[in-house]
Amino acid sequence: MSIPSILLGLGGKCLLNWALVFLQRNHTCKSFLWVFSVSLAVVDSILTLSVTTLHVHADEYALLLGLKLTRYHVCLLVQILGQVYSALQWPVVVVAGLDHFFTVTRRLQPTTAIARWIVCLLVTGFLWYLTALYVFLLSDFIPVMEDVSYYQIHQCWVFHTTQILQVAMFLLLTLGCAALRAGCSTRSFKNPPLRDQITESIHSRTSVVHQALHIFLNTWALFLGFLAALLLLPVGIPAYLGLNIAWLCFLNSLLITVVLCAVCPGSQLAQGLAAVPPDSFCEWRFKFSLAAEDRT
Template sequence: MTALSSENCSSQYQLHQTSQPLDGNCLLVLIILGKIILNILTLGMRRKNTCQNFMDYFCISLAFVDLLLLVNISIISYFRDFVLLGIRFTKYHICLFTQIISFTYGFLHYPIFLVAYIDYHLNFSKANFPFKCQKLFYFFIVVLIWISVFAYVLGDPAIYQNLNAQNVYSYQCPFYVSIQSYWLSFSMVMILLMAFITSWSEVTTLVQAIRITSYMNETVLYFPFSSHSNYTVSSKKTLLPKFIVCFLGTWLPFVLLQIITLLFKVQIPAYIEMNIPWLYFVNSFIIATVFWFNCHKLSLRDIALPVDPFVNWKCCFIPLAIHNIEQIEKPISIITC
């Protein structure tokens, strides 16, 4: 695998390059099809009626772009050589479209992370729009991000020269790995590791005492409340181990996958790496981060907690707000570790 030369790409988008046979169009179609199936399964497993934030709208748009890419390369792969609207399409355009999508996906990680964080942070203020206006606002932001990144990729001279440098008759098709994805994954894993090391004893105690209980017709994890403690909702030290347990309880396999990928320096093409499971993993991490930094503003009575499609963060706060939950709802089972 050879890295893109510094003359062709600036440090802002250092993307790694490798090659695969251009004739392996069938394999590429199968890879994209598998990714689409994974996206559909992930969207189907999420909690219903959670399309209330920016990340959900972007995930839907990503599924649409993946489907559009699959349709395009499938048509070109089937007809091989044809003319449409005065433009001649050959099997080389399969490689070209995939490269453009890879570059585009590679630049999306930081903007998506930043916008999602701002979106959740604003949920703790009173600057909320009416629901219909909010949906239109999210739709506009998603479209704006896609157009901006596409325009940047197609308009950047270094990327344009790199795309044109590929020989049309070559049997090698390069694909790219985003450096943004690497550093984002590295940062999240390191933060989780430091958080776990900082509160590993509290995490161990919680895991040993966790109960599954029913609250408001939902099954939640119950962290027993000590009547002799001075825990409050605003205590970051108290919430941190509970966040770790909730987060790892849902995403531990994904965290281990990130660690393996980082340790062995696995180079995953950007058109595969940017997927809906990855985005929901980042989404849960962002929600936990926003909760932790704004824990002094949390109030179950006044603020509706942002809905996570996969993690029920409310179980981190219920024991702090309802000390007699054991008398209200009888635990349905106990987990012992």
């Protein structure tokens, strides 16, 4: 890929990142995923400014932490950050999923918002640090820095990422299994002899799954179609663009849906004993009928 096209992609990614950070500023310190989103926007901005500076001063060099960087380091920076972004996909999913699970079940919650923000900040920094160590010391990543002709000097080898499709497929399959399990439970207890507590609990769980799926699909149906097109078409996603805040917003809603379908806190939600993690795209409102009494 040519360096100007890489700069254009990084610039557009930065604008989208900061626009989404601004739109969701009320949720920034309320969960791990939003704290990580701000850190990603900062790292993307630093990468874009560094690559732009090196590309503009093509015949000179720039100093970064005492190192002399030239235009030959542009490709190196893009490849390294792209590899770090790819390696971060699964750890972010795991940590964000645990954070959402603890939020829904009201477990391990800090007593104050400041304490929660500090915990999320420490986990975010630790995650970046461990991922960088993995890429440099443990992975088999080898940058492609071969000699090229003069006409190709403004082009870079760019790695592509498959982690986005892997994460999406895994979570969607998990979601499908949860929905199938809820449907089987409903059919098993379709005509119970007595409307006892167990039957009421099953109907409450089924209602949570159906409503959560309905809310999620109403919001992200077009994005799911886009992912399906990426899966069917032989189109690669550049690694330096793979991890972005738009993807994290979709991931946030998908993880909330998976956790709600797995935990099924119908009675807890109705009584205010469970909380839904912050989400700027999906409006998580549930309606229940427990003990012949409608509650919202």
